[in-house]
Amino acid sequence: MDIAPLYGSKNTAFSNVILSSALEKRCAAWCYLVERERPHKLRPIDLLDERCADSFRRFLRLSSRLKLDLARGARDDHMRERIAEAEKDAAGSGAKAMAELLEVWAKVRATPPWLVESSKVKQADCADWQDDADKLKILEARLEELNNQACQLVLQGVRSDRKRIEGTVERLKGSAK
């Protein structure tokens, strides 16, 4: 929280109260989310459900923010340990890696490379897109490993997008500036 724009910035005692209250609210939000939705216990396949994926994203964002706030002074070993444990669960199950790969796919879909006007494409864009395609290939492999019917539609979508990116890169890499 940036208190500079508030009049509290001129009054140390008051600004400390504001900061402390903001920290408590964030701690409460993290605990509520973890207790209620248990995002750290989600499996990679659960993240194909948009509601779960959203909960997981909020969990990662809040954890990261809170770790910084707690490191800045308000000492709370127990809270820090809880966050570290929950993050360890999320990483250990493979959910965190899956969330990152799904995010790459979401970004590709938001701004598809094959719709970009070819005259505006640069060599660096082709390198970025090839990097995305490589990540989508990893996502395909993960989805195949899950070997679950629920993954089939997503797998087809990822594969199709990856091929379209590769085709676009192949077509443009010679002419890109």
Place this chain on the structure above:
Amino acid sequence: MIQELTESVDQLRDEAQAARKAARQLADPAKREQLFASAREKFESAIRRLERGLRNVRRDQKEHSSDACAVLERLSQTYGSLGGTLRDFALTKADQERQKMLAEARSQYEQGNTYEDERRKHCGALDTYNMLQLLVVELLGNAALINDHEFETKLQGVQKELERQVNAGRNDSWALADLALVSFLLGSPADHALADIEQRNVHASFYETTHTVITNLLNEGLGSGGDLTKRLEEFQRLLKRKGGLA
């Protein structure tokens, strides 16, 4: 899209700064190295995202649209922070390794200054952080530069830019602290360097900010105990007295 990018990058930069700060406070060399490496990796990742973001923004918008300027601002700041991290790291090393790290820090400040310069010219930005740090890091690597004519010309360039920005309305105490430092490095006696700035009706925090800048440079070993160190110490004492600092 730009909001999502800046939010994720700001988060990453905050994490990197936290790792950098923790690294500076650690005495255990192995742990310190690990934290510096983590900070570096996060800053580099933020830079990769921002550079890609800048390309995306420029594909659809004007070269210096407000979105492009917002990305450029973060890019110059992140390069500056990466330069600072490498500078901190360099100061924990000795001899050749230290010089190598300082050269790396210099290269990051240089890239940061390229973006900063673009912001100064096309986005109306009043910022000189990388421009000055680039010279400070050179001086940390070779204190003899203080007597070098070419280096003096570069310092004069920074002074001119700082004065232009202050005259254009920049009034943060960091700008004035930098101005006092540059004037001092250009040979003004400490009291003259301060008197020039004091005429500008400065905020009380100016003394504290300048004191922090000088103390950091002394802690980093600027001057290596020679004449420059003595002058810096004198400057530090003067700031303490005039600013009523404890």
